[in-house]
Amino acid sequence: MTTKSPSCRAIELDLVATATGDAESDSAERVHRHLDTCASCRDEFGRYRAVDSMARGLRSTPPADAVAKSRAGLESRLADLRQRRVAYRIFPSPLGHILVGRSEHGIAVVEYLHAGTSLRASRLARVEGIEPVPGGPELERLQRDLLDYIGGRRRDLDWTLDWRLARSEFERAVLGATADIPYGAVASYAGIARRIGKPSAVRAVAQALRWNPLPIVVPCHRVIGTSGRLTGYAGNKLGLKQQLLGVEGVKLRPGRGDPSIAREAMYALGEGETQYCLPTCGDIGTRSLSLVTLFASRADAESRGLTPCTDCRPDLHPLSAA
């Protein structure tokens, strides 16, 4: 091979770039000026053009059936992944760090993180058949909604729900009945058991709610013991239950151990009735909480289409707001 002159060496990079269609216009100009005076570089230029054309000749089309087979395999794996995928977001709140997760069918999980602030600290990470993936900006709305709710600036979480993390039909029934308890109202575990037609399954109801995959959204904080005590929440997070009920205006009485509902400061609705009463109306104040739903305010009761009792007239003698 001949030894190149310094000017040929200096232009080599641009020459290759120009010959292979990769050069800026000014360096191409420079190369072509050089080629006009240098026969060996002209030859080299021609060879690089041939190399480039050979290189592009390597473009080949894989057999269509192989591509189609791979595509079909991909589609089926994607469909499977889509089924299992839950996009999640973790954020701090006045109730501690919260994880919210959405599948393509709806919101599938809300979880208090007690043991950390990452997915690793969550129950979701250990659910079989679920693939948690970090969510994008579309989950910000869920975070905003939840924080507004916890802050008392929002009463409804009108989310489409995905019940896939409910572990049985029974659990779904319990969650469904719990979801029907209105804002500012409380019912009892025994009351929920009656509503799903399993009046003796009180403990099972409590267990099901202990595993509620959608706390806050499915308001298990509105479910209390028949004694009026708050009883339990999210393992041992009674404080959170107290806070959520406080936000909704539910009146609580501090007690030995659990706080309990100040029943005398709440409106009451008897089972199967459509009129709500003062706590002093007839025997409603002494009826078992398995048969009564309590409301923090008249507005909460009336937002569900209930009307004031025509005997005790809560509309004329409202409970004092204090």
Next chain:
Amino acid sequence: MSHKRMGLQPFETVVTAHHAEIYRYLLRVTSRSGDADDLSQETFLRAYRAWERLNEDANVRAWLFAIATNLARNYFRSESRRRRAYTGVSDTRSEVDPASPEETRRFHETRALVERVVDGLPFKQRLAFVLRKLHDLEYDAIGKSLECSPESARAHVFQALKKIRLGLNGHELPMMESVR
């Protein structure tokens, strides 16, 4: 809840638009249809997992190539596989169809020679070359795929072309005109 995203196309259209090309890329890089199959599927499964977090103005095609390249890099970490891959792609059809039997013979000979040189290139040079010359990717996208600067990507392609040029020394080439 609907799965549509603000401004971003649904993932299905990404598969439709790019699967065949990513498969072609990985077949070229691995030389084995089974591996191209696996790696191209894995590329899109990874992409799907990260899809929601991708910026709306991201270059989706370049992003997919970067994922595929990353998988290819892991694939070649096993040296034995790398040697196996040198056996060459045999079941593909070239987009160039030379006319006469003599031309065809010469074309295939030269092509095989170029393929051998390309397959023998160091990993980054080889991938930079394939991404640029076979898939027309911009240098900044190639740089992102190979985790280097656009300038380094350009240098890798330059080195690759130089080696092919040297590999073809003494081989009769269809000379192109050297005028502009």
